[in-house]
Amino acid sequence: MSPASDVTRFVLDSGLLIVAGVAALIAIAGLALKDIGLARTQNAPQVCLRTIGALGVCVFAFWAVGYHLLFGIEEGGFLGPFQSWSLMDDNPADTGRASGAHWFFQMTLAALGAVIVSSAISERVRLWPFLFFTALWAGLIYPISASWVWGGGYFADEWSFRDAGGAAAVHLSAGAAALAAIIVIGPRSGRFGHGVSRPQVSTALPLSAFGSLLTVAGLLLIIIGLLGPISSVEAAITAGAVTANALVASAAGALAAMILTQTVYKRTGLVSAMVGSVGGIVSIAADPVSPLLWQAAMIGAIGGVIVTVTPPFLDRLRLDDAGFVISCHCFCGAWGAIVAFWMTERIWLPGQLLGTGAIAGFSFVMSLLIWTALKYTIGVRSAPLESIHPGDAANR
Template sequence: MESTNLAFALDTFYLLISGALVMWMAAGFAMLEAGLVRAKNTTEILTKNITLYALACVCYLLIGYQLMYGEGGSDTYADAADFFFQSVFVATALSIVSGAVAERMKLISFLLFSIVLAAFLYPVQGAWSWGGGFLSAWGFVDFAGSGIVHLAGAAAALAGVIVLGPRRGKYKDGKPQAFPGANMPLAALGTFILWFGWFGFNGGSQLQLSGAGNADAIALIFVNTNSAAAAGTLGALLLTKLTAKKADLTMILNGALVGLVAITAQPATPSPELAAVFGFVAGLVVVVSILLFDKIRIDDPVGALSVHGVGGIFGLLIVPLSDSTATFSGQLSGAAVIFAWMFFTSLAVWWILHKIIGIRVSKEQEYQGADSVDCGVEAYPEFVRSSPR
């Protein structure tokens, strides 16, 4: 009895600490996005990130968790710990949307969409897989959320980007124009924070620490997560250096992130060497994907669609290479269902918001910047105007 109580306490504590690490990823997304948008939109992107986290937690508490899991009822850890761990995943999906629609969406429209996604759209598809629904019965494997979290967020984001349209001036004569981010140190810091928090994202998804088998699995998950991210970084660096003759930091950062996204679908079964191969290929894929999205005039300021959407699909499809319980058809079916549900329902919500209150700021407001329009506070005022004497 005493050993059972100790295991319960240990597993509960591990789940809470893992959830806290994933919560810290909210700071990573905020810093990454703040670094990659232009200075005049920095405060607004930070406002979105902290508010979406708050909305995700409240909406998932009131509605989402029950839709996804019912009343819980685990015998191995506290139900409240499971709720906390799952709620921070919802915020991750919303952060993906935040980056993709940056610099031209009304703040109120984004926040209203966030409520719908956190309370309904995300939990419904989560119930189909992690909640024991039909995707689970099909044999769909998504250990920590390459599809359930990352592809889901990217599909919702893609729908928003299509309704929203590109930023003004982004495409001239059919060619994409560079809109450099305001703060590369912040973007790099955000990536390091995300990398760090991802150990909780993937490692915590084991759900239990007690017992030698769980401990061994978590250790391998940590190593594989780190290996995939490192190799993804190198893959993106190599391809940008070979093609553009430059070490493009934004591509390199996205290479690290896509390595993390790709290994998330199944970090417990590959060898560390195979995880590195997966990450390296994902790093190559994300560079090509970002360039292709630009060619078809899909404007994504931070590369979220490529990292989380394309990277999420890639991660799901490579699972059968190391996990014998997964099949290619099962993975492809799961990816298609998640994408279709999130894309078409989100498209409907974005369209309704567009018709009722509008989702895009005016031409003048976009030129002025979302900081002054939506927030009334500029992130870098000393660089914009002279300080009063």
């Protein structure tokens, strides 16, 4: 087969970034739908407003400093330059893709991480403190941690840390930030009482299930977009293998969660199944190219086990994770980043362990400091919404 022309490659590779960015927006919408379905009715307007506000803040924060912190870092360095991004398409032959398409895709990943954090602290966080954190997340925390991997920073250069699909750079980083937020903000009103965990009454679980399917579809295209150009036969074959592995891992995660809940609790849990489908694809994201199908199934199935056994453990610690973010994104992201060494000799286990720990630790500590400062200055908790009109909930 004859190779594509330079123009065709430029158009296809730029188009892939745009499509992957739109897929990230779909994943964001899916997370919002999941949160709306899990939350009580009066909290739905606040979930929508937080999601839209987070996306708007991420656009400007990533434009102002985030992009160059991520991709302007020196090889093997720790910190890129603090400068704003601008369109640069004077010599497209050198880059091979439109600069605006690349910025758009990377910005949506920053917004995806912010919405993941929002999901964990739903029903109890104030809007403006959350948006302030979002600005620092998209402009500082996420770009710095991702630059160590995708920007050619220290852990990628010195320790050969690999994370092709964002298991650590996006999911683990956002999950660690969500854990810090949960610790500082505390549980939802009435969530824990007299040592007993009280499940919150969900209003529309079918809506949550639909949102989880949208999230899986979006994450699948995000992984393909992160793998790079698709304008050659080899790249197209790789993309096909990635879709098969990711779908098998997601299905294995859902089935493992269903089987485990049926075995332990004598019932098949819908929440565990839908979270398991997301946890499965997050688990395979670090290296979705190398595994055989049976390896992808095993990795995804363990992700399904993780999302099933983690929530009761968090309940014992009185950590209220409203969107099952810690199990699905933090723990499954860490699992996926570490297990990536299993499929290929190109990935070094000590490098994966060190990079995973560094990304999780940096995101957690920075987020903990920010949320603590917000708590003791302007406050972070919203008032209980049981007696507030739904139209007023979005403004609290």
